Amino acid sequence: MSLTSVSGVNIIGAGLAGSLLAILLAKRGFKVTVFERRTDPRLGPTDQGRSINLALAARGIRGLALAGVLERVMPLAIPMRGRMVHEHDGSTDLQMYGVRPEEVIYSVSRADLNLALIEAAAALPNVSFNFGQLCLGLAHEKNVLEMRDEVTGRIYHTASQPSIATDGAGSAVRDSLVAREVAHVREEPLEHDYKELTIPAVAGRHVLDPNALHIWPRGGFMLIALPNPDGTFTATLFLEHTGVNGFDQLHTPANVDAFFARQFPLARALLPDLTREFFEHPQGSLGTVYTRGWHLNGDVLLLGDAAHAIVPFHGQGMNCAFEDSAELMRLMDEHHGWAGLFEAFEHERRPNTDAIAQMALENYQEMREAVLDPEYRRKKKEAEALEKQDPNFIPRYSMVMFHPEISYREALAGRGR
């Protein structure tokens, strides 16, 4: 099948990657048909799935700029210039992310960002959205998707034409590729889960510095908080499944209260609904999905979390998925058939997504433990001083967050700088 813009493309999943990709493909002239299992978010809030807010950094911003949606998105975003480390004794240490004023990352609501992207895509004449449509995977025929209308229960088939699967970490399309032995998957669950909690505003204002990502690191576990525009923070508790400080120890309101009073006494005072929220909010699981074989000829391609879900500790899953979308557009200029394009995409991206998967795992140790270590802090200050003097010296964190021109693979290889 040739890559002519008169042809149509299906997108499975109107999450972050799928909605951005719809805009990028439509702007190239493709007729884009999007299938999404959730209801239309323009009609009211939907179940947004994982994490309430996210850190947006340079790679994601580059993808948004390519789609021409920065002006819609940036008013939703709150700049965070560093990590505010809250020690057990209540003292704080602001560790700057970068050395230049523009080197900040942004807190943005997943729901608001997704809605802005869906609205921008839907405004294009060649994009059509089909909400409430669950993809069950590939049907028996080679290039046909099996779908279910979530309202009527009707099962129907749709030609792939081709299809790009952005159906997230639990991708049904990926499962089909695995069943056909096209894809090979290794899933590495993390032994830590997460739970989201709310730090409310007081008189409409943030109770902590809104321009920082707050961390309460406690060695084996941590609490973090990212600001929201309404004055609240979304706090996320990361704990092991089991053990002395594990989720399995927290089965009564009294346990939860005592745990927070012991480990996070000052944060506890900022969480008035702690015990109610703790038992009402789901306990989310985390892990890395390594996939080999992201495409079926020129018919189907996995992109974003569907191809490579990672743990959230570098704040890069969405950023990486947006970079995937931008890279696919770049490779389109070099390829004239879908099969060649999809193959080149996996060849180019997989070493990079493997690299960010590794760096994301390493960053968990840094966030929950190393940031407390005086030696780590001394080295960080040294690196900052060096970076100010020598523009060729770029620490790895900055490469990942602020330098999209440096690939993840190069950033990993530059480790120790």
Ligand SMILES: Cc1cc2nc3c(=O)[nH]c(=O)nc-3n(C[C@H](O)[C@H](O)[C@H](O)COP(=O)(O)OP(=O)(O)OC[C@H]3O[C@@H](n4cnc5c(N)ncnc54)[C@H](O)[C@@H]3O)c2cc1C
């Ligand atoms: C706790 C947590 C914190 C995070 N923090 C950050 C962060 O700070 N920065 C960052 O960059 N990333 C972060 N991430 C990662 C980020 O959420 C993902 O990498 C990103 O959402 C991937 O986008 P996606 O479009 O590939 O998948 P998703 O955003 O998951 O979208 C998938 C879409 O497909 C739909 N869908 C699923 N299955 C089907 C089906 N069978 N048929 C039809 N539709 C389907 C879903 O409803 C959804 O709309 C975090 C993740 C977690 C869990």
